[in-house]
Amino acid sequence: MQVKIVLVETSHPGNIGAAARAMKTMCLSQLSLVNPQQFPDPVAFARASGAAELLENSQRCETLQEAIADCQRVIGVTARDRKLSAPVSAPKPLMQELITQYQGLKVAFVFGRERNGLTNEEIDLCHGVCTIPANDEYASLNLAAAVQIICYEWHVAQLVDKHAAQLPKAPAIAPSGEIEGFYDHLWEVLGKVDFLDKDNPVPLMRKVRQLYDRTELTSAEINILRGILKSIEKTVD
């Protein structure tokens, strides 16, 4: 699935630049600007940081229709629930669905104006609406921040399979014999430094065992811990 990010009548050039940067961090490059209010502009390039080429290669359109003409699916990103006819989805499940259904095809994500979002006529051009879950009392995400989240969710959905294959191996947890050897050594040293209550050492030993059992010590860690015990013994003896 290819992704095109469409920004409709953006007011602030800084937001266009920041959106380009957000896209590039998530491996996206197709940016379409519908009637931007102030572009090109040095502020856009400054905020784009290392993503200037996305601005240089961006598509300039007069209308949303033109921007989405080459897309098989068009998703409007809106902040609020506005009694819409189109189905509203959260980004995560939507991305999974799109990636499965639109392999090799192009999907547009359309972002409206900083103050007013998308008009109802523009939303009518969308096949679905995506709303980023947010604070009911302050859902005012910055435009580039919303672009960042959508691009991130696309990137993560793409990576899910790869990640599963690359999960780190479990560390080599030490066998029980080594762990018991450490405990025996520990009780011995605790006796030497008069820590254990000689009449009733068991409850405390249980608590200490519980602590180390929970951490699932590796053999390398047991070597470190026993090294510490030996140093204590040498100093005490």
Next chain:
Amino acid sequence: MQVKIVLVETSHPGNIGAAARAMKTMCLSQLSLVNPQQFPDPVAFARASGAAELLENSQRCETLQEAIADCQRVIGVTARDRKLSAPVSAPKPLMQELITQYQGLKVAFVFGRERNGLTNEEIDLCHGVCTIPANDEYASLNLAAAVQIICYEWHVAQLVDKHAAQLPKAPAIAPSGEIEGFYDHLWEVLGKVDFLDKDNPVPLMRKVRQLYDRTELTSAEINILRGILKSIEKTVD
């Protein structure tokens, strides 16, 4: 789970303001600023938009230690894989895990400098590292954009986990200040018994920290461990 966002030595006040806005859109409010380079500043308030109160109520700290002292878990957010000893997680699975394990507790997410991120010493203070999946060739997320993604993932995970309130309570995991107190005590005693390699103690200390960080010590357990340390000191002195 409460969330504190910690920004370390941020250069641009605009990023501080944009981070505050990002937090408020996702229902978060605890912002801690470690030695910001230019703050307070009108640019920060302009970019915060309707989230100025987060800036006004932000905690100002001289050191990262101070900022995280009241947090039971500390996660460093870093862009690159840097041969770290701490376990590295992606935001989504990490949030699910944290929300389940840290009910009623406070988790800090620590963000470094715009140019250089976090130092290795700062990462050593973290119990885990979170890396936002990004373009390998351009992982340069804007600071506020990274804050937006982390806050978004927290918000989404909260919404998903509606049953969180019914789950059994997490054990009383000790706050970072207590754990650091234990480590300080431990280094002192390891010095006294000549265990540490004086020329190069850091790699070993990191391994020991990793072991105990993983086990999520409770306050009661820290009391036991410090009791052991005191007994060793008494015998050695």
